[in-house]
Amino acid sequence: MNCSSHSLRAICAFGFLSIACAQAAEPAQPGNGVSQVAGGDIFGFTASSDVGSPGDHGGAVEFDGNLGKRDGRYRNFAQKYGYERVIAENWSLGVAFFTAWHGVNNVTVAPINRSMFQFDGASFEIGHRLVERSATNPFAFKIALEPRWARLDDGGRRAQAYGAELKFITDAVVVPNTLYWAMNVVLGYDIGSDPDFRSKWQRSTEVKVSNALTYQVAENVLIGAEATYLASFDGGAFNRFTGHAVFLGPTIYWKIAEKVALNATIAPQIAGRNAATSGQRFDLDNYTRIMTRVKLAVEF
16 A cells, blocks of 8 residues: 555644644634634535534535546536535534436446436435534534435446445634644445346445645635545455545635635545556546535525
8 A cells, every 4th residue: 555555644644733733823812712713615625623503504516526537538527416404503414415427438447438417316414513612622523424325336327325424524723814724534334236237235435534724815715735545445344455545636715705605626646556456556446537526505
């Protein structure tokens, strides 16, 4: 796991450095008590611990792009349409449904060529902020669980899949009103039918670790950088390592109006390896060359 293992250590070191900076920062602010991480999706793919106040609710449309495999031409643009409500102090509940467009041509790991837009399932998510920031603690910590039903595989073929992600989310104010940091650790589980043999079911697991820093360059604009490590495994308990990848890219958050915000990021794969392929620089079988996201969120 050489190259990407070094990258994972670098991502963790980046996180620990940010933690040290956050601990050294002065959390208290005159007149408003404790400095908080700006609300919303300010970090790109990485989520923040922000929950909101009871009764707060809103919707979002998320466009995720995954581009490029080892051969052929591969494009997957997935859409997530979500609604979330704060149901109690430090508790949130969200629901979403998904669609996806696949453009696949001569790709070995997605053997059927297609250009098709389809419905791709639904999910719900429950989140709980366990630790709030205080005058003596600059960190907040949140845990979330998102079960998911999907009806397409990565190549756009019909398949049934059921899974869930367990998300550990922490963030901190590094420099009050200026610089913010977040880290996510996500454990994923999936069981899905083989598109070629519907009676055959396969289990897989995944680990995601991301770190992000974002800087407030203007009153309504934050710009940052984000690093993400992904590792995939066969089996329901991280049984057999199949590949891993590291993505790195810029992020931007723009609060268009009081209750409308736009978040965008693009992250190319900078390192990776597939367990079944030796001598290859990237893992382009389990993952893609580039990941992108654009998300529009509206508070009601």
